[in-house]
Amino acid sequence: MQDNNNRWILAAQCPSRLGTVDVVTRFLKERRCYITEQHSFDDRLSGRFFIRTEFRPEAEGFDAEAFEAEFAARAAEFEMTFELTPPGRRLPVVIMVSKADHCLNDLLYRYRIGQLPIDIRAIVSNHPDLENLAAWHGIAYHHFPITAETKPEQEAQVWSVIEQTGAELVILARYMQVLSSDMCEKLSGRAINIHHSLLPGFKGARPYHQAYEKGVKLVGATAHYINDDLDEGPIITQGVEPVSHADYPEDLVAKGRDVECLTLSRAVALHVERRVFLHAKRTVVFDR
Template identity: 70%
Template sequence: MSDTQWILTAQCPSRLGTIDAVTGLLYQNQLYITELHSFDDCNSQRFFIRANFRSDDRFDDKTFRNEFLERANRFEMQWELRPTNYRPKVVIMVSKFDHCLNDLLYQHKIGALNIEIPAIISNHPDLEDLARWYNIPYHRLPITADTKAQQEAQVWQIIQDSNAELVVLARYMQVLSSDMCQKLEGWAINIHHSLLPGFKGAKPYHQAWEKGVKTVGATAHYINDDLDEGPIITQEIEPVDHSYYPEDLIAKGRDIERMTLTRAVRYHVEQRVFLNGNRTVVFAD
């Protein structure tokens, strides 16, 4: 008999017996837990749990879902059961910088990122050859202030036609409209630099060099209607010093950005991230 791995996630109001509601049923069905995380947020009074378990060929997931539904309803649980080999469809949006896109495509190619990529959307032609090399459809949709609404309507149509479950802004250098942000809230991930102190506008790394910053980092977060202020998924930071010129800071920043974004996408795809108001609960591996 062959083993299959599954992920069971749930969240609900904080109540006595929530862990047993999950682990107890797994035990009753002789399903072996290979990884287990739980967290009870005292402030929001919400409980979160994620369980990896393995099954053999005798496992009937439909029967298990029906059994778990009875328990989940008693605790007002929002829950999901998914095999680990499930490959969600992810649409990637990008402008000219290729470092984040390159890493996502490579991790996808070697199987480290278990996703399908039905479309890449860009407002520039620069990365079309890269998409073609990976045999992924590339949609070039130029944008101006006058065509923004029309361009975003095209973007949204591609996302819908692709049956995308996640949208990734891999250095897409356009500010999304309020309407688009509301459509994508909670299921689109963005990446941006995290420089201390914060530098906005053109050439942030040059601004950072002029101020002599000592750390460079990046933040990956879900999109909401507040620019760059959505719930944070992953953050990375590394020290730099006086020997780093602007070009060195840019290179360091790009490296951190690609790693931070790819990790955030992987955590989302592996169902390690739970939205908790404007915060997240992240069960890192």
């Protein structure tokens, strides 16, 4: 990784057209910004262009607002959307959980040691179980019980927390409720879920039990953006774990925890480092 203290990230996408790279790189050169890492990809099937650039301003007094305003003008010619991320930026996050704590525990650890550049503003749950874990890390914990009848009210409470904390990303760390269409839409592109199977295999409930029934020799986990189609949102990354005939369903549950944690935290890291680009139902991921 380049020097974090002065590493800016510019992430952008637009329709394919001559000059898509040049519009970015020339602008950076003109402002004396040195590009330390760059990755671009043109998707010939969708006709869409993606670019991620890490750079460090070489001149004194880099003015981010001016940079954004001026670049917006150039970008407009290309119908390019972009995002500028300053050094040391920690993305405001809300985590949603139910009773299982392995993914939460893993995220909290990475957060605590500074490995994940996130700022966990709150933890929301439909159960009270994980309050102590949150408390030890000094993070607000909101227990919002849910029933079929109270779902709209509960989601309103959740939404209120997201808004009040200014969360830009919601992490569903084994939150065992299906979000409403309305909620999915509000969180489009900024809510990451972990599903404990290699999607599209074993969608829905109890995927490890489904996996046992089929007798598969590999299980896995899928981190994806949520959308209104359950377990069908755009995939960010997937992990895999070999299993055998000696693994009963409860063993798959136990064995799967590690790959769930690793897959979810990798997806979050990719997202907050602006390595994931979302277009239609697919992602472009500029992994390291």
